[in-house]
Amino acid sequence: MAKTALAVLESALRERKLDRTLTTALPPLEQPADACAQTGIDAVDACLRNGVPRGQLSELTGPRSSGCTTLLLRMIAAATQRGELAAIVDTFDRLDVASLAAAGADLSRVLWIRGQAGGPPDWAIDRALKALNLVLQAGGFGLVPIDLADVPARTLRAIPFTTWLRVQRAVEGRDTACLLMSPEPVARSAGGLTLTLTGRTAWTGTAARPRVSGAELKMRVVSPRRRVEGEVALQSYVAAGL
Amino acid sequence: MFGALYAAAGSDPAVLIDIAREFSPRIDVCGPREITLDVGGLARLFGAPREIASELRRTAADRGQQVRVAIAGSRTAARLLVRHRAGITIVEPGDDTATLASLPLELLLAVRGSGSSDPDDQDAEICASFRRWGLRTLGEVAALPPADVAARLGQAGVQWQRLARGEDPAPLVPSVPEERFEQALDLEWPIEGLEPLSFVLGRLMEPLSAHLERRDRGAAVLHVRLHLVSKIVHERSLELPAPMRDPRTLRTLVLLDLESHPPLAAIDRVVVAVDPTPARVLQYSLLTRPLPSPEQVSTLMARLNALVGDGRCGSPALVDSWRPGAFAMSPFAPVDEKGGGEGREGREGREGREGGEGGEGRTLVVALRRYRFAVPARVQVENGQPVRVTTERRGITGGRIEKAAGPWRTSGEWWLADGGTDSPWDRDEWDVTVSDGATYRLYRERDANAWFIDGVLD
Numbered sequence: 001m002a003k004t005a006l007a008v009l010e011s012a013l014r015e016r017k018l019d020r021t022l023t024t025a026l027p028p029l030e031q032p033a034d035a036c037a038q039t040g041i042d043a044v045d046a047c048l049r050n051g052v053p054r055g056q057l058s059e060l061t062g063p064r065s066s067g068c069t070t071l072l073l074r075m076i077a078a079a080t081q082r083g084e085l086a087a088i089v090d091t092f093d094r095l096d097v098a099s100l101a102a103a104g105a106d107l108s109r110v111l112w113i114r115g116q117a118g119g120p121p122d123w124a125i126d127r128a129l130k131a132l133n134l135v136l137q138a139g140g141f142g143l144v145p146i147d148l149a150d151v152p153a154r155t156l157r158a159i160p161f162t163t164w165l166r167v168q169r170a171v172e173g174r175d176t177a178c179l180l181m182s183p184e185p186v187a188r189s190a191g192g193l194t195l196t197l198t199g200r201t202a203w204t205g206t207a208a209r210p211r212v213s214g215a216e217l218k219m220r221v222v223s224p225r226r227r228v229e230g231e232v233a234l235q236s237y238v239a240a241g242l
Numbered sequence: 243m244f245g246a247l248y249a250a251a252g253s254d255p256a257v258l259i260d261i262a263r264e265f266s267p268r269i270d271v272c273g274p275r276e277i278t279l280d281v282g283g284l285a286r287l288f289g290a291p292r293e294i295a296s297e298l299r300r301t302a303a304d305r306g307q308q309v310r311v312a313i314a315g316s317r318t319a320a321r322l323l324v325r326h327r328a329g330i331t332i333v334e335p336g337d338d339t340a341t342l343a344s345l346p347l348e349l350l351l352a353v354r355g356s357g358s359s360d361p362d363d364q365d366a367e368i369c370a371s372f373r374r375w376g377l378r379t380l381g382e383v384a385a386l387p388p389a390d391v392a393a394r395l396g397q398a399g400v401q402w403q404r405l406a407r408g409e410d411p412a413p414l415v416p417s418v419p420e421e422r423f424e425q426a427l428d429l430e431w432p433i434e435g436l437e438p439l440s441f442v443l444g445r446l447m448e449p450l451s452a453h454l455e456r457r458d459r460g461a462a463v464l465h466v467r468l469h470l471v472s473k474i475v476h477e478r479s480l481e482l483p484a485p486m487r488d489p490r491t492l493r494t495l496v497l498l499d500l501e502s503h504p505p506l507a508a509i510d511r512v513v514v515a516v517d518p519t520p521a522r523v524l525q526y527s528l529l530t531r532p533l534p535s536p537e538q539v540s541t542l543m544a545r546l547n548a549l550v551g552d553g554r555c556g557s558p559a560l561v562d563s564w565r566p567g568a569f570a571m572s573p574f575a576p577v578d579e580k581g582g583g584e585g586r587e588g589r590e591g592r593e594g595r596e597g598g599e600g601g602e603g604r605t606l607v608v609a610l611r612r613y614r615f616a617v618p619a620r621v622q623v624e625n626g627q628p629v630r631v632t633t634e635r636r637g638i639t640g641g642r643i644e645k646a647a648g649p650w651r652t653s654g655e656w657w658l659a660d661g662g663t664d665s666p667w668d669r670d671e672w673d674v675t676v677s678d679g680a681t682y683r684l685y686r687e688r689d690a691n692a693w694f695i696d697g698v699l700d
Binding site for chain 2 (some may be wrong): 072084203207217
C-alpha cells in the first residue's frame with residue numbers, strides 16, 4: 001500500500017517536473033555534447049565541460065567593461081554557426097550590430113527584440129521578461145540571452161525571486177540555453193552556471209599616441225549542482241573598423 | 243461520348259461555363275466561345291444523345307445564349323463538327339472519321355490553336371504544305387500514309403493527321419472551378435471586444451481550414467472583414483510568411499492584429515476569406531536540429547510585435563554606411579540551410595578567426611554596448627586631451643580619465659542637401675578608460691562643440 005502511494009506521488013512529481021529539483025541526484029559530470037550549448041571558445045568550453053547547459057537558466061555577470069557582452073556575442077555567433085537560432089532580449093536596446101557581425105554571427109538566424117532605451121527601467125524590464133517568456137514558450141531557439149546589464153543593482157534586486165523560478169520552469173526540458181546577463185548574480189539557478197567576469201582594457205601604442213588593443217578578461221565559474229569550478233583567462237581584440 | 247458547345251459571337255463565357263457544368267462536372271474550356279464536355283452517363287437523365295443536345299440548346303436559349311451543339315465519339319471530332327455545322331450534330335460511335343472526311347482542312351487550324359484566331363507559324367506552314375499537295379478535306383489528309391507524313395512534316399504533321407481522323411491528342415482534363423475560401427457569420431447580437439470575437443473566429447476558422455486541407459491548400463493572405471453597427475466595414479489583411487492552415491494559429495494571428503488595430507464599433511457580421519496557395523511540403527532531417535515552423539514563428543512575431551511595437555523585433559542587418567551604429571531590421575525568417583547552415587557573416591567571421599590567437603584558435607572580438615540615444619556628457623579637456631568625464635545619467639559614474647586614445651575624426655552625409663531622415667555627422671571620437679575601470683567611447687560634435695557618450699566597450 002505504501003509502495004503504491006509512493007509510486008503515485010513520484011509519478012505526480014514527474015508529471016509536474018518537480019522530481020528533478022527535489023529528488024534527483026546530482027547530474028553526471030560528463031554531459032553529452034548536445035546537452036550543452038558550446039560557447040565557441042575552446043578554453044571556456046573545456047572549463048564548462050562542453051558549454052552552457054541547455055534547459056537551464058545560466059548567468060553571465062560582471063561590471064562594465066568586464067567582457068560580458070564580448071562573451072555573449074561570441075556565444076550567439078557560435079550558436080548560429082551550429083545552425084541554431086538565437087534570440088536576444090535587449091532590454092535597453094544596447095546591441096551594436098557591427099559588433100555582433102564582427103563576432104561571427106549569422107545575423108539572419110538572430111532574433112533581436114529591442115526594448116525602449118528611454119523610459120522607466122521597471123517598465124522596460126517587465127516587457128523584456130514578458131518577451132523572454134514568449135520566446136521560451138515558442139521554443140526552437142538554441143540560445144536565448146536577456147540583457148539586464150544596465151539595470152541598476154537596486155532595481156535588479158527588487159525583481160521577485162519567483163520571476164527567475166518561472167523562467168527556469170519555462171526553459172526546463174527544452175533544448176534552449178537561457179542566459180541572463182546582469183551586473184551581479186540574481187537568479188542562482190540550481191542547474192545552471194554562473195559565469196563571473198572581470199576585465200581590464202588593454203592598451204598599446206606609444207605614450208603620446210595610445211590606442212585600445214583589446215581586453216584582458218578573467219572568467220570564474222560557479223555551478224552549484226554541476227560541480228564545475230574554475231577560472232579562465234581570456235584575451236579579446238578590437239576588430240578592424242569597430 | 244463527348245459534346246461540344248460553340249456559342250455565337252458576343253456570348254458570355256461565364257454563362258456558357260455554368261450551362262455546361264449543369265450537365266457535367268467534366269468540362270474543358272477550349273476558348274471563350276467553345277467548351278467540350280463528357281456526356282457519358284447522361285443518357286439515364288436525358289435520354290439519347292440527340293435529346294441531350296436538344297436539352298443543352300434549350301437551356302442555353304433560356305439563358306439568352308445561341309449555341310451549336312455536336313456530340314461525337316471523341317472531343318476532337320465534336321469540336322471540328324461544331325465549328326462547321328450549325329444546330330445540332332450527332333455522330334454515332336465509330337463514325338467519327340467518316341463524318342469528318344468531308345470537312346475542310348482549315349478547320350484543323352482552329353482546333354490546333356485552341357480557339358485563338360492566330361495559328362502559329364508551324365501550323366500555317368503545314369496547312370500550306372497540305373494545300374500545295376492538292377489536299378482540301380480532312381478525309382484526304384487522314385488517308386495519307388503516316389510514315390510518309392512523318393518523313394516530310396515530322397511529328398507535327400503526324401499530329402495533324404490524327405486530328406483529321408478525329409483522334410484526341412490527350413485525355414480530357416476537367417477544368418476545376420475557381421473555389422472561394424470564405425466563411426461568414428451574421429451575428430444575432432452585435433459583439434464588442436476581442437474575447438467574444440475569438441469564439442466567432444474559431445467557429446469560422448475550423449471549416450475554412452478543413453476546406454483548405456481537403457484541397458491541399460494553405461492560406462497566403464488572410465482577409466478579415468468586420469461589418470460594424472456603424473455601417474463601416476473594418477478590413478484587415480494579413481500576409482502570411484508561409485502557407486498555413488492551422489485554425490488556432492490563424493485565429494491567434496487575427497486576434498493579435500486586431501489588438502493593434504481594433505474596430506471602432508460593435509460587430510454585426512464577420513467575414514474571413516483567404517487567398518489560397520499550394521500547401522507546403524516539408525522534409526525533416528534526423529541529423530539537424532529542427533527550426534520552428536512558420537506557424538510558430540508567425541505567432542511569436544505577432545505576439546512580440548504586439549508587446550514591443552512594430553519594427554522593434556526582427557533580424558539585425560548591416561547597412562552600407564559609415565554612420566556610427568547604423569543598422570537595419572529585417573523580418574525574422576530563418577531558412578533551414580541544408581548541409582551546414584552557415585551564413586555569409588558566419589563564414590566570414592570564421593575565416594576572420596583563422597590563424598588568430600595562438601593556442602586557442604578562436605578569437606574574442608571586443609564588443610561595444612551602444613547607447614541608441616547618445617548620453618550628453620561634460621568633459622574637461624586639458625592640452626587637447628579629455629581628462630575628466632561626468633554625466634547626469636544615472637548608472638554612469640564617470641570620473642577621472644586614466645587613459646585616452648583619439649581623436650578619430652569621422653564625418654558623412656554632408657553632401658545630402660536635405661539631410662534625409664538622418665542628419666549629417668561630423669565628430670571626433672575618443673576611447674577613454676575612467677577611474678572605475680570602465681572604457682567608454684566618447685565623441686565631440688564638432689559643430690556644436692558638445693560631448694556625448696556613445697557607448698561602452700564591454
